Amino acid sequence: MELTPERLVAQLGQGPLRPVYLIAGPETLRVLEAADAVRTRAREQGYAEREVFEPEGRDIDWNALEATLRAPSLFAARRVIEIRLPTTRPGKDGAAAITAFCDAPPDDILLLVTGGEWSRQHGGKWSEAIGRVGQIAVAWGVKPHEMPDWIERRLRSRGVSADRNAVQRLADRVEGNLLAAAQEIDKLALLAEGATLDTARMEDLVADAARFDVFRLVDAALSGQAAQAVRMLAGLRAEGEAVPALMGMVVMELQRAAALARVQARGGNLAAEFRAQRVWDSKQAVYTRALQRHPAPRWEQFLAAAGRIDRIAKGRAPGDAWQALERLLVAVAEPRAARVMG
Incomplete structure (x- = not known):
């Protein structure tokens, strides 16, 4: 079942980790934060070693990945192996390696696959294999009408309260840019001082996004x-x-x-x-x-x-x-x- 990154993060604390996760999509901030949550939870569950595979030149060295998956760890009992696919297309060799891992996932390895794009054309037998034994989260872009709710949830998560007009004003300022919104919300967490923000106070505290830096x-x-x-x-x-x-x-x-x-x-x-x-x-x-x-x-x-x-x-x-x-x-x-x- 395809999850949102936020739903995936919420489920991480509800039991043991799955052997494999795929987190991909065009909204980079949501992909990064969900992947960070998986890494954090893995460390809490004893995955003390981490190795990253990403394209060097045109492709990942899939033979090296397969050798790593087969080899025992030298330093830790449990490992996170991370595959970064900017286009979320592993190719024939990559799809085979990921599918083989999912067919018989070892007890001591968690496989984390991240990507910057996603559509029906990106998936295949390899992603279906991940879905059978792991979890898939797709970070779609936040639509304009969804932005105020996203901002309000993030404000609450940072301990900041704001009325709806103030939230809408911040949404207007950042113009759909989630990273800019996240940066402004982090500032507000330091400056709001526990007060509920109205439109005027939001104006005072938030840098005018029209002044593009x-x-x-x-x-x-x-x-x-x-x-x-x-x-x-x-x-x-x-x-x-x-x-x-x-x-x-x-x-x-x-x-x-x-x-x-x-x-x-x-x-x-x-x-x-x-x-x-x-x-x-x-x-x-x-x-x-x-x-x-x-x-x-x-x-x-x-x-x-x-x-x-x-x-x-x-x-x-x-x-x-x-x-x-x-x-x-x-x-x-x-x-x-x-x-x-x-």
Whole structure:
């Protein structure tokens, strides 16, 4: 039976863990939090060792995974083996490995499979095998009319009370962005001081989401949201920001993506590079999707374009810096915009 991530989390404390879990879907925050809950519960039940398998280059080393599943642990009696599939498509070899595990799951291993996409086309015999012995949770995007209820539940979970108008105001501010909503709610938990929030107090405490900051701007481009990035850039310009003030973060993120792309292109250890670049788990899916859109040479072109924009903004080269930056962000977000930078 397909569960919501929240329902899965609620069931984790109601008995022993299942041998395998599949958590996937387009809403990254819900996937990450449900997977974290599984890991936490596993540690509580004595799963002291954890090993992660994710694509290095084009695919996971499924032979190494199968060897790990067969080998006894050197350090712990019970282990969590985690498979990260950005596209939630294990391929023929991966599907066979997962199905074989589900046919005879060992007592000392919990298999956790996570993915960033899901539809009927993603499933198959491998996911059916998971459903027979484990649990499947799909993190669909929260619809606009569902957002206030999601926010209200999360506020309560953080010990914050707000009236319905205040909840709706926060929903309007974050514009469907669950991560932004979660960040604002965490701030409110520190600032609300036990009082029930009305609309006026919510306005005082919550940062105006219309003032799009550069972090969200770059995230939108990396996530493939071209229209959102353009709108955010217009918001920053309207707020009086200057292009040179934005370029430091833009260049830093492009440098990070370029370094990851180089490692991926040569078939290196992308997980190790994520650690070296200090990319948090919650942000890795964003970079992974971005790397799937463009080859390594393209990221070098993006960096070169960013350098030109910085020179334009500082009066050292001709051109419109705002227009050039918009074109760069659209090119990062949209593969079909390969020639927009000129």
